Amino acid sequence: MTNTQPPLQSTSAASKRLPSIRRDGAQLFETERRLNAVLNNASVAIFLMDDRQHCIYMNRAAEELTGWKLAEVLARDCPLHDIVHHTYPDGRPFPLHECAIDRAFPENNQERGEEVFVHRDGHFYPVGFTASPIHDDNANIIGTIIEVRDISEEKAAAERQRLLINELNHRVKNTLVSVQSIAAHTFRERTDQLIRETFNARIAALSNAHNVLVEDNWEGADLRGVIEGALAPHRSAEADVERVQISGPDLRLQPKLAVTLAMALHELMTNAAKYGALSVHEGEVAVTWELSEFIDGRGQLHLTWEERKGPPVTPPTHKGFGSRLIERQLPMEFKGSAETRYLPTGVLCELRVPLTSPPWEGQAFVQEAVAL
Template identity: 30%
Template sequence: MLRLPRFGFNRSTTIRFRVLTLVASIVIPLIALFTWVALEYAAAKRQIIEEKRENLTERVTASIDQEATSVLRLLESVARSESLSDGDFQNFNMQSAILLAHPQIDRAWAFTRDGMVVADSSDAANKPEQIPPQLQTKILSGAFAISSVMGDGRNAYAILGVPFSSNGQITHGIVAKINVGYFSQLFRQAGMEPQWAAAVVDRNGQFVSRSLDSSYQVGRIARPELVDAARKPEPRGTFDNVTYEGVHSLNSYQRSSLTGWTTVVAVPFDVMTAPLRQTIPLLVVGGTTILAATLLLATYLARKIAQPVRNLKDYAHALAGGMPVEIRTQHIAELEEVRVALEKAISQNARLSALVASSGDAIISIDLDGTIRSWNKGAEELFGYREDEISGQPKTVIVPEHRSSEFGDLRRQILSGESVRVETQRRHKDGTIIDVSLNSAPIRRPDGTIFAISSIIHDIRDRKAAEEHAALLMREIAHRSKNQLAIIQCIANQTAKHTSSKEEFVDAFEQRLCGFAASHDLLTHWNWIDVPLDQLVRGQLEVFVQWPSPQVDADGPSVKLDAASAQALGLALHELATNSTKYGALSIGSGHIKISWSRKSNGQSEPLLDVAWLETGGPEVVTPTRRGFGSFVIEQMASASLSGEARIDYRPQGIVWRISFPYPGVGQHQSTKAETV
């Protein structure tokens, strides 16, 4: 029996309160979401500013490095001249004129190891600036060097120098005096914003350049925060400080690995926080507006809803008494639910009929005597019978003979009130047997007695096929695993027979397993069919040499091997490469291995594949006095596994191994280098 819920209201709770609560529960999260989006937007804008600041720092640093590099390259070009070693200082002065063409270089000169100036690009009577001892020492040690800032204001400069070598000895140093004031224009060229500030400080914390008041500040000690940044071990980072102009700024710095100078870009705190400050008023105004509009809307809706809800009780009483009642549409959910409840019983049968008709599964009903009474569209598609063909026919029409006894068991379970779910088989109109799942339930009269069976029949042929395929794959895996284990067991037994100690056994066994694993990886990659021979060669050889290797040449037509052939040939190649690494061509740098293969006919219907291994340039080969497992693998095991003939020739200039075996596969005859896997 359907029980309708009772709607009780607390007398202290009004419709208006409930509506306001409902609206608030929706609006407050929306306001919170709006706030979060606005704050995320502000954070994103700040992130853009920070990224722009970082990019500007990198661009300025790169520009300074570029300028310094250009000066050093000019100095190096002069240093390549033999004028100094020949004592032709006048010619050196003429060559150094190219240095003065550079906009930053004011003067260039050369000095000896004792510091004496021997050549000067300037005709001025005054001597060149004194070179700091540590700078002079670094230049004469063979490295280029860049000094810290010397002087201040418009007279600030730095010295860059490179060594001059003659006959492998450093005899002189060549230096250039550069005007660091030139760097001030790099800030503007890098795209610095008008409100921002930037500076470059040397390793001692002195200004090399500054975007603000550059003519006064250059050469002077920067503020402590910039000095700390210049001396920190980290080459880049951020910090806060107040500039000489009294502006609170957020800074990023980056130290050049070339000059050792540190670029600092400062963005005023007001600029960084502007997105957030612009967002807060929007949040306040927007949130207040939304909340006020919501409260007004909630009040209006509460008034519109209150009266119809009060009428709901009267409608319910009238309907419960069986009295006719005119329900006018109020566009209110509660009244619509009442109308739907009245129509529900009338439309229930129509809805169920539509569900049965539209189902993709077969839905049928059968009398307790086995007569088919109803048949939907899904049943027509599954069994091939139209409803007018099958209606009134016995169920044996669709039940195979070997399943005829199932109906008796099904009928007993249905009459006991149980629902039945089984997997079975049914028959199509054309006689095809269909795997199906059968879900049956009793159909009852109003008094509860069972008079028929309803069955939903689902086609499970695809699932059954998938299960059979999975079982087949499992059997295939088991078969391949047994084969692999048999090969490994053979390797272990033969290795044990030909080794005299546990350590020798482990080493030899591991190496052979590596070769076996390489072949197995290729087989897996190619789904255990048609393994390219060139890739098998590469897979075995690149364990021992860097591929491609000048010591190994592998060439032959494009051929593919089956799984058994690939494993057998892979083991043989691995043994040959192991022996070559220990005693043959791969044991010295001058050795060379040529691996070739070709297809030939033996006069019979089945072609042969001939594979050859030729070593040259290695140590002199001596015919072994005893045969180990390696010889067994490359001769007997390879011959037996490939049904071919293998032979090895221990020539003094290098071993030659060749095997010919039947190859019925189809291969393309173009030459293929073993370069890719």
């Protein structure tokens, strides 16, 4: 099977429908002109291949991309692969039969992938391609159309982002350790040991919360990971974490919520270990959550911290860092609610937080403000 039809000419079947030869010719000319205008103004490189993987047409963008003119490629009379894809970036020869673009032919429609091409001047450049077979009237595959675009900039941007995120992770962790170190040196011998421990544990909680974010490139955090991260430092002797049950559906949190929630859980955990259910041998804590619907249809996280079988608890006479963070700041920051009850069975804390608040909420107000 060979491709004898020049690809950009009308088929005989199509011309039969036309009433006169003259109109046929004019229409053909017009069609070709339009097609050429489309192809030569396209910013993506387009190659038309026959069934031997020879390039029989390439548009202007393809000429610019490869450094080769169509006439030169036609004159070479060899597979396009041997002109633009003949060498691996490490210098080894790249035979046609190993080529993913070649393998895509002829079975797969819209086969996509990334490859590294060789420019006429010898430099390598990464490309993204889409290859699709071309059929004749009898559904025989007579060639392939390949779209190719240079993805050097995308690759460079992705690499820059990777480096930046690594740097960010490194900086954040080191800064927190630096804070710890400064505090240790400043407060040594001068401050109550209990205060130093409280401080260090809070910095550690903040650091753990960021670990969870780092794992996910700062795009969000898994709720279970946040909870486990917040409880992990308490896995030592002071509180047996086996007695803390965690259950709820998988849920992703935005980074800010992950950090504040982790700090809140750390405070609850510390309180439970000091005065609450985890301060006695048989006490237990259940951290459970469910996803319900907020009034505006958004998802709402409903998280319950419930202590059982602990010593009797009474409401604190003053609001400390923990209760201020949980009962005031957290609801304010996320437009949710928090309720802590001091039941005879132990502390019961319920948090309700609407999820994934649209990043641009408040835009309506912005418009109003501008209009004022």
